[in-house]
Amino acid sequence: MNEEHGRGRGPVGPGDGPTAPAPRRAGSAARPSTDPRPGIAGLLRDGPPAGPTRPGFWRSPLRGPWLTSVFGALLLVGIPLMFVTGLLSYAAYNPDLGGNDKTPDRGWLGFYLFSWPTDPHWLYRLTQGVHVTLGIVLIPVLLAKLWSVVPRLFTWPPVKSVSHALERLSVLLLVGGVLFEFATGLLNVQLDYLFPGSFYTLHFYGAWVFIGAFVVHVVLRIPFMLRTLRGGGLRAEPRGPATGPAGGSTARQPDPTRLTAPEPAAPTISRRGALGMVGAGSLVLLAMTAGQSIGGSWRATALLAPRGQDPGPGPNGFQVNKTAAGVGIRAQDVGPAWRLVVRGRGGRERVLTRAQVLALPQHGAALPIACVEGWSTEDQRWSGVRLRDLAALVGFPDDAPDVFVASAQRSGSFRSTTLRANQVRDARSLLALKVNGADLSPDHGYPARVIVPANPGVHNTKWVTTLVFGDPA
Ligand SMILES: Nc1nc2c(c(=O)[nH]1)N[C@H]1C(S)=C(S)[C@@H](COP(=O)(O)O)O[C@H]1N2
Numbered sequence: 001m002n003e004e005h006g007r008g009r010g011p012v013g014p015g016d017g018p019t020a021p022a023p024r025r026a027g028s029a030a031r032p033s034t035d036p037r038p039g040i041a042g043l044l045r046d047g048p049p050a051g052p053t054r055p056g057f058w059r060s061p062l063r064g065p066w067l068t069s070v071f072g073a074l075l076l077v078g079i080p081l082m083f084v085t086g087l088l089s090y091a092a093y094n095p096d097l098g099g100n101d102k103t104p105d106r107g108w109l110g111f112y113l114f115s116w117p118t119d120p121h122w123l124y125r126l127t128q129g130v131h132v133t134l135g136i137v138l139i140p141v142l143l144a145k146l147w148s149v150v151p152r153l154f155t156w157p158p159v160k161s162v163s164h165a166l167e168r169l170s171v172l173l174l175v176g177g178v179l180f181e182f183a184t185g186l187l188n189v190q191l192d193y194l195f196p197g198s199f200y201t202l203h204f205y206g207a208w209v210f211i212g213a214f215v216v217h218v219v220l221r222i223p224f225m226l227r228t229l230r231g232g233g234l235r236a237e238p239r240g241p242a243t244g245p246a247g248g249s250t251a252r253q254p255d256p257t258r259l260t261a262p263e264p265a266a267p268t269i270s271r272r273g274a275l276g277m278v279g280a281g282s283l284v285l286l287a288m289t290a291g292q293s294i295g296g297s298w299r300a301t302a303l304l305a306p307r308g309q310d311p312g313p314g315p316n317g318f319q320v321n322k323t324a325a326g327v328g329i330r331a332q333d334v335g336p337a338w339r340l341v342v343r344g345r346g347g348r349e350r351v352l353t354r355a356q357v358l359a360l361p362q363h364g365a366a367l368p369i370a371c372v373e374g375w376s377t378e379d380q381r382w383s384g385v386r387l388r389d390l391a392a393l394v395g396f397p398d399d400a401p402d403v404f405v406a407s408a409q410r411s412g413s414f415r416s417t418t419l420r421a422n423q424v425r426d427a428r429s430l431l432a433l434k435v436n437g438a439d440l441s442p443d444h445g446y447p448a449r450v451i452v453p454a455n456p457g458v459h460n461t462k463w464v465t466t467l468v469f470g471d472p473a
């Protein structure tokens with residue numbers, strides 16, 4: 001904390017609000033009466049009532065065009081990256097959004113969907129790791145940006161005209177949208193599928209609403225932001241409130257942006273200090289989260305990530321998402337009575353015991369598990385039967401189609417999936433029986449699970465019982 005004026009008697013912080021009156025500067029004008037006459041007409045006639053719509057209410061000397069522009073610039077880089085990685089996540093996940101059918105080229109809002117590639121095999125680890133980690137790291141920046149513009153969110157009168165109402169609505173979509181996206185994303189990552197079935201839809205449609213408001217906002221504000229950041233203030237401004245009796249270099253001049261407090265309180269921290277605090281907050285979040293995606297020895301530092309715990313030793317010692325017991329897998333479903341049912345062209349069907357599956361040609365692939373929630377594992381050495389070989393068994397010798405995969409799990413999310421032809425045809429795509437040289441553990445999907453390069457974890461179905469290649473006959 002940087003109290004350069006040595007006046008540190010107010011509370012540490014921005015000193016907002018009527019309950020925290022900071023020492024008044026000598027010579028500042030007396031505050032107008034705060035005793036509004038009753039009634040709406042009286043309120044409108046007398047100007048803003050006491051409270052957040054009154055210009056003098058917000059008193060932090062840190063607020064001003066420079067601070068807002070710096071946070072804005074950071075978000076201008078971060079938010080589009082969030083949006084793009086989020087859209088990619090949807091292309092990879094290919095969820096069944098309303099209006100979309102499951103083909104990659106249909107449906108409004110699904111217009112951009114494409115067949116998610118299988119190369120590089122760590123692709124989803126990267127895109128989703130960036131999406132989730134960046135979202136967490138941006139939280140301090142986002143809160144600081146909202147804090148810096150909060151006086152602008154309160155206007156008096158609340159609505160002046162139709163165009164003003166539209167502007168207010170776009171701000172509502174912008175602020176509401178960004179809070180909604182960050183809150184739903186964070187809750188989903190931290191609280192383990194808080195919104196079963198609906199999170200993806202909410203988060204996806206919310207993103208489009210928000211990004212619309214964001215684009216409008218950027219177009220309107222970017223000239224101002226660039227002017228502020230270029231205007232030589234870059235060096236001078238960070239000392240802002242500490243550089244003179246006016247409480248900031250912009251305080252004396254009328255500020256057309258109305259970001260600067262007209263009656264600033266005494267500073268308790270410099271702008272540079274405030275930036276440093278936000279930056280430090282982001283760095284701490286980065287250090288405590290990124291390990292769940294980067295792996296290696298970083299995993300130990302991912303203390304904030306719910307999937308950051310030690311997964312235990314041994315060949316199956318890597319992160320488990322849902323345990324067999326957790327999703328109600330019964331011993332008899334995955335014991336000696338387990339069968340793999342493979343269906344294909346013209347009603348062809350094969351039913352195989354685990355010994356028979358093991359007798360088919362076995363292949364290996366080193367692939368990670370990369371969850372939509374951001375955590376991922378290092379490459380694990382899987383072995384099992386190629387999906388395309390299983391397709392060949394049931395009438396698709398060299399033209400493997402999509403496959404529908406079902407598991408022994410009887411209820412809940414993620415118990416079945418559909419893989420696309422390009423995924424089935426990849427020679428590394430397996431129905432895996434072993435990992436790192438040992439049988440799959442019950443929690444990693446024994447007797448058999450799907451593993452496909454670059455695939456979101458959610459499509460790597462565990463406890464597989466049925467594969468249906470092509471359209472069901
Ligand atoms: N049947 C079934 N398969 C499943 C799941 C599930 O809940 N049920 N979870 C999926 C998800 S979301 C992930 S991230 C991976 C995790 O695999 P792991 O637990 O072996 O690490 O399994 C996938 N396969």
Ligand SMILES: [Mo]
Nearest residue numbers: 371372457458
């Ligand atoms: Mo997942």
